[in-house]
Amino acid sequence: xxxxxxxxxxxxxxxxxxxxxxxxxxxxxxxxxxxxxxxxxxxxxxxxxxxxxxxxxxxxxxxxxxxxxxxxxxxxxxxxxxxxxxxxxxxxxxxxxxxxxxxxxxxxxxxxxxxxxxxxxxxxxxxxxxxxxxxxxxxxxxxxxxxxxxxxxxxxxxxxxxxxxxxxxxxxxxxxxxxxxxxxxxxxxxxxxxxxxxxxxxxxxxxxxxxxxxxxxxxxxxxxxxxxxxxxxxxxxxxxxxxxxxxxxxxxxxxxxxxxxxxxxxxxxxxxxxxxxxxxxxxxxxxxxxxxxxxxxxxxxxxxxxxxxxxxxxxxxxxxxxxxxx
Numbered sequence: 608x609x610x611x612x613x614x615x616x617x618x619x620x621x622x623x624x625x626x627x628x629x630x631x632x633x634x635x636x637x638x639x640x641x642x643x644x645x646x647x648x649x650x651x652x653x654x655x656x657x658x659x660x661x662x663x664x665x666x667x668x669x670x671x672x673x674x675x676x677x678x679x680x681x682x683x684x685x686x687x688x689x690x691x692x693x694x695x696x697x698x699x700x701x702x703x704x705x706x707x708x709x710x711x712x713x714x715x716x717x718x719x720x721x722x723x724x725x726x727x728x729x730x731x732x733x734x735x736x737x738x739x740x741x742x743x744x745x746x747x748x749x750x751x752x753x754x755x756x757x758x759x760x761x762x763x764x765x766x767x768x769x770x771x772x773x774x775x776x777x778x779x780x781x782x783x784x785x786x787x788x789x790x791x792x793x794x795x796x797x798x799x800x801x802x803x804x805x806x807x808x809x810x811x812x813x814x815x816x817x818x819x820x821x822x823x824x825x826x827x828x829x830x831x832x833x834x835x836x837x838x839x840x841x842x843x844x845x846x847x848x849x850x851x852x853x854x855x856x857x858x859x860x861x862x863x864x865x866x867x868x869x870x871x872x873x874x875x876x877x878x879x880x881x882x883x884x885x886x887x888x889x890x891x892x893x894x895x896x897x898x899x900x901x902x903x904x905x906x907x908x909x910x911x912x913x914x915x916x917x918x919x920x921x922x923x924x925x926x927x928x929x930x931x932x933x
Contacts (some may be wrong), residue, residue, distance in 0.1 A: 611725045612728070612736060613721050614714065614720055614740065614743055615712065615714075615718045615720035615738070616711070617711045618676065619643075621709075626706065628708045628751065629707045629927065630710055630712070630740065631712075631761055632709035632761070632762025632763065633711070633712070633765070634820060634910060635765045635850065635854070636717070637842065638718025639718055641837045641841045643711055643912050643913075646912040646920045646923075650924065667828065672756065687862065694758045701920050707759075712740055714736070715849040715852065716847075716848065717841065718848065729796035733765070733771075733857070734772050736765075737772035741773075742876055744780075755780075757781060757782045760785070761926075763787045764909065767789025768789055771786065771789070774866070774873070781871060782873035785873075786875050786892055787911055788883070788907075789888070790884045791860075791862040792861045793883075800854075800855070802851075806851045810847045811843055811846075821883050822908060822909045822910045823835055824878065824880045824906050824914055866895040869896045873898075874901075874922055875889040875895075876902050877889070878904055879901075881911075882908065904918050904922075
């Protein structure tokens with residue numbers, strides 16, 4: 608890799624260092640706000656959108672930051688969306704208080720991330736993404752006044768793979784992690800290479816039909832069409848070269864037999880009907896990490912935070928509050 612990948616960043620709630628900091632990671636093809644939006648609100652505390660924000664879920668070009676959230680780019684500049692909690696008057700002060708500050712990150716070419724350069728994508732690895740996540744965290748912590756402090760992490764699929772690397776490569780920075788719909792190894796590298804080649808040639812729309820079958824439990828598209836379409840839209844608008852490079856990183860990811868040194872709380876969360884990372888994959892993680900707990904979320908496939916936001920938010924809250932035990 609010749610250049611550090613630039614990630615997008617979303618501040619779901621960023622107030623001060625008196626609250627635990629929770630960092631959320633996306634799945635391949637999704638924006639973090641489309642995937643985590645409702646669960647993040649539950650974790651951050653519900654407050655009114657900022658004054659003048661659109662009433663509907665307006666979204667930037669790649670799909671997606673709901674009104675009332677703040678967007679920060681690679682240089683840390685804040686977009687006009689405004690931070691959640693801004694403009695809250697005294698009567699709402701109680702509602703603005705929450706257990707967590709919550710931020711999220713977007714993969715190269717996804718969501719709020721800038722269009723990646725060839726240098727950023729050359730040889731991209733999960734370890735590279737983990738180092739870039741630490742950059743996102745440090746920018747947020749500079750605003751909180753606690754740069755270098757440890758944080759909590761929750762990530763889905765490739766976001767969960769990044770969480771595994773953070774646990775191994777930066778053990779002093781991670782207080783604990785929810786590893787959701789993920790794996791220590793995601794199948795054969797050749798399959799990921801084939802997908803990457805197709806997307807480089809024909810774009811991410813080639814993946815939408817298969818993703819709709821893989822991402823959602825039966826009936827979810829009918830029950831929650833807006834949520835599902837927003838997620839599929841984030842896939843359709845993702846940069847094809849960024850998506851393909853992440854496919855290569857996922858194909859090379861293999862941490863089998865490596866997680867035994869993890870010494871912080873971990874909950875491995877599976878979707879009961881997930882065809883991509885079935886519960887057995889999460890059981891492998893729970894068995895590998897000392898003291899880890901396996902939880903299977905009923906009625907969820909591969910994107911559990913979007914399908915079952917309350918259940919996933921409760922699991923993450925239990926993790927942070929020390930209520931997760933093996």
